[in-house]
Amino acid sequence: MQTPDKQLSDEQSREIAATVREELARRRISRQALAEQAKLSISTLEKALGGSRPFTLATTVRLEQALGVSLRKGAEAPVAVPGNGHGDIAPDHLGAYSRRSMLWMEGAYVTLRPSFGDKDAIFTYRTEIAWDAINSHFEFREADREDAAYTQYGEVSVPNQSGHIYLITNRHGQVRLITISRPTIAGEMYGIITTLLAGRGSLLTPIAAPIAYVPMARIASPTFGRVLAGDANYQLYKSHLQKITDEPFAVFLPG
Structure with missing residues (x-):
């Protein structure tokens, strides 16, 4: 039996949304690009950032891996997954x-x-x-x-x-x-x-x-x-x- 994905609290979701928006602005990447990198639908990301749907643990982990930053307090920052397929080589x-x-x-x-x-x-x-x-x-x-x-x-x-x-x-x-x-x-x-x-x-x-x-x-x-x-x-x-x-x-x- 598959375990349902854990939903985060409203307060946690607001904090994560604020951090993600800040990272998008700092890195100059679009929400669409982040969604593709995190293997999420743009609809899921938009609803979570807009507050109409809470973040889930699985969604948060995928965003952390894509951004290479910790979005949850006390969690260790994961290694970023390059978004253009080049790894540590510039295009x-x-x-x-x-x-x-x-x-x-x-x-x-x-x-x-x-x-x-x-x-x-x-x-x-x-x-x-x-x-x-x-x-x-x-x-x-x-x-x-x-x-x-x-x-x-x-x-x-x-x-x-x-x-x-x-x-x-x-x-x-x-x-x-x-x-x-x-x-x-x-x-x-x-x-x-x-x-x-x-x-x-x-x-x-x-x-x-x-x-x-x-x-x-x-x-x-x-x-x-x-x-x-x-x-x-x-x-x-x-x-x-x-x-x-x-x-x-x-x-x-x-x-």
């Missing part, structure tokens, strides 16, 4: 790199570029690079930005041919591209950001600038935001940006 369009071969890239970086609004200032924030187990590739996420509304996240591409790393943001076809070098012996990565400069109203102007990624461990007390000449880190930050054109890690043609 071809991102360079088909293995997670193990790129572990050196994982971590937190102080990100530096010239300020677009003040020629004497340096704009800084934090970037985290981590493995996305669902989509089988490294992803990057920005944080501690003074202009939080423009915080970016996206995919990391590492093709063998160019010897460079690409941080790609693609939102509904609008692309921001950062091209950076492989790391120096100290772990820094240098290159170019190409993006859009927000002007008055809806005016957007293409802009390119040098950008540097310095491991957080290399800076004792990092400063974030718009850093001016009086800041303790200003000269250090400036030297990193100057290195981009001095080495050169990137070339900017005169106008």
